[in-house]
Amino acid sequence: MNADDFRRIALSLEGAEESSHMGSPDFRVGGRIFATLASQSQGYGNLMLTPEQQAAFVEEAPELFLPVHGGWGRGGATHIRLGVANEDVVAGALRAAWQIRVAKNKATKRRPAPKKKSY
Numbered sequence: 001m002n003a004d005d006f007r008r009i010a011l012s013l014e015g016a017e018e019s020s021h022m023g024s025p026d027f028r029v030g031g032r033i034f035a036t037l038a039s040q041s042q043g044y045g046n047l048m049l050t051p052e053q054q055a056a057f058v059e060e061a062p063e064l065f066l067p068v069h070g071g072w073g074r075g076g077a078t079h080i081r082l083g084v085a086n087e088d089v090v091a092g093a094l095r096a097a098w099q100i101r102v103a104k105n106k107a108t109k110r111r112p113a114p115k116k117k118s119y
Helices: 003-011 051-060 087-108
Strands: 017-021 024-029 032-036 044-048 065-067 077-081
Touching (some): 003 017, 003 024, 003 032, 003 087, 017 032, 024 087, 044 087, 051 077, 077 087
Antiparallel strands (some): 024 032, 065 077
């Protein structure tokens, strides 16, 4: 797998769009990032997982997944080693990140303000 494969799979997810964050390609749904290629020069794709999901991915396949260094990693940002991963693993990992973002988007949608009563 490589960055082009990661991009193709990310963009195959419903509502996914490619954008840019700090000069690096990112993938968004509902305008919010679920994955990036910010570390593609090091051979990584990046996934925005929950810390719990990150721990499970790293425990299950430490040769494929590792936390992003620093605070982003503590928050769930996770590298996937593209040169080692196969298409099924990348697709599953991207789908997990996409599902998290879709759920967060739904949870944070603002409700319409109540109509003001006129007296």
